[in-house]
């Protein structure tokens with residue numbers, strides 16, 4: 505099982521199946537916030553194209569659906585999924601922090617489960633997004649808010665630290681590995697609600713924002729390990745000594761099962777959904 509996880513993590517494969525545990529649960533409610541007149545949609549960090557496929561079902565008149573992602577393998581899966589929609593679909597392999605070229609404007613721009621990967625460039629990305637949105641368009645994004653402990657770790661960071669402890673580290677040594685390997689904890693990448701509100705307000709009018717508790721559950725330790733490998737790749741497993749990477753994934757599976765037994769979930773955090781409109785008040789940034 506863990507040898508498979510190591511292979512899977514190298515290429516972040518299996519995202520379609522894995523994301524059913526967390527990321528895809530947000531997609532329907534994100535689409536609820538699309539303008540009724542949506543004809544052109546842009547999905548930032550589109551992954552395997554699931555949201556765009558659902559958008560075609562919701563908006564049969566959709567004329568253009570563009571997805572951007574930096575992982576070519578995910579875009580290949582998206583292309584396969586969206587093949588039936590022909591040249592209405594555009595898929596672009598690009599880094600969102602590099603202001604990619606797109607055929608703007610769009611009625612609806614979405615970015616789900618992506619923002620923490622853009623740290624610390626959010627302000628620049630929000631400015632670029634504000635330039636791609638139509639006058640009556642909506643920008644909807646989801647942001648993650650795990651509670652950070654005194655070491656700045658929370659959510660998955662904390663599960664990972666426990667796995668490193670199972671491999672023999674003290675808590676302090678496991679925590680120190682994050683800085684030593686340049687792995688910035690997700691609980692810090694995600695920024696606070698207050699900070700994000702201030703950042704978004706520089707470029708948009710925030711129309712609505714709603715929090716929701718997101719609890720991660722998996723049917724088995726193996727299922728959690730597949731989710732982890734598909735979502736985080738080697739981001740966290742690089743913290744383990746190379747000879748212990750397989751054991752690291754085993755430890756994650758063990759801890760996931762143990763938490764499910766003990767508390768009925770593996771991790772829990774707030775996910776916030778934001779609906780933003782083009783900036784109309786005062787001087788734009």
Ligand SMILES: C[S@@+](CC[C@H](N)C(=O)[O-])C[C@H]1O[C@@H](n2cnc3c(N)ncnc32)[C@H](O)[C@@H]1O
Nearest residue numbers: 527549550551573574575599600616617618621
């Ligand atoms: C957790 S997945 C979310 C995928 C999809 N939006 C969803 O909700 O299921 C994060 C996605 O963002 C992409 N991503 C991360 N950083 C990126 C960047 N700088 N530029 C483009 N895509 C990026 C990843 O490749 C990945 O597919």
